[in-house]
């Protein structure tokens with residue numbers, strides 16, 4: 001079968017393949033032999049489970065894997081798991097060389113938009129980890145590009161697919177708790193990410209397994225420092241992350257926005273509301289006061 005699936009057949013296949021598209025309710029395939037040819041960018045950390053969950057479907061072929069670190073916890077492990085997949089350390093080369101149906105993007109946040117946009121512009125369906133992008137502008141660009149390309153996209157806030165989440169949202173829609181006047185949303189424990197913009201001094205020797213320039217990608221250049229950026233700890237730094245809000249806001253504010261139908265913030269509207277309501281910004285982080293309350 002052609003590696004180019006239509007939007008319709010992709011949706012059908014993806015639903016059964018475990019991409020978890022929550023609104024799709026069909027297992028119908030164009031043919032029993034339909035396969036989604038999937039590429040994965042960033043296969044350590046969360047990327048590992050994204051790849052493994054997706055690969056559970058007999059209708060998925062993990063065709064290409066890419067990671068800037070070829071050590072055992074990153075590309076090494078994925079290559080062992082999928083020995084037939086082609087290996088890359090640069091996602092641009094992967095996109096240039098491979099004929100794929102879909103791409104999974106599980107890199108640190110600052111690289112979501114460049115990788116996802118390049119894939120979408122090539123007509124690939126994209127599953128991209130949360131937060132979708134590093135800036136609001138990037139999110140808007142991606143949204144328009146996906147619409148234009150007619151591809152299927154999904155962000156990796158997986159709780160949207162959970163029964164508990166969907167039931168709670170439905171209960172609010174059904175009026176079970178009456179009119180919602182105020183929402184409190186929080187994360188337990190102390191804030192984990194410092195989100196700082198100043199940089200530590202100096203650099204450390206680069207491990208042989210790491211392609212540092214590829215890791216930096218579109219971020220401003222800085223020397224490699226052991227253990228404070230790659231892996232995982234990049235969340236502390238503005239150049240790569242949006243700190244605690246970027247890391248968890250999309251999880252814990254998502255059911256709020258689904259339940260009460262919040263749409264994207266409108267700056268002008270926001271200013272008007274602020275003028276009308278007094279200062280709506282005095283609430284603590286993560287608390288949302290509804291317009292008119």
Ligand SMILES: NC(=O)c1ccc[n+]([C@@H]2O[C@H](COP(=O)([O-])OP(=O)(O)OC[C@H]3O[C@@H](n4cnc5c(N)ncnc54)[C@H](O)[C@@H]3O)[C@@H](O)[C@H]2O)c1
Nearest residue numbers: 042044045046067068069074106107109129130156231232
């Ligand atoms: N949905 C969830 O519950 C959930 C949970 C954890 C992380 N995440 C998201 O997943 C993403 C990755 O987070 P993480 O904790 O796994 O980070 P991490 O740093 O632990 O892992 C990132 C992986 O991507 C690789 N990588 C980095 N830059 C790359 C590039 N340019 N090209 C190819 N590979 C690259 C790294 O080597 C590593 O293997 C983040 O966007 C994060 O917000 C989502």
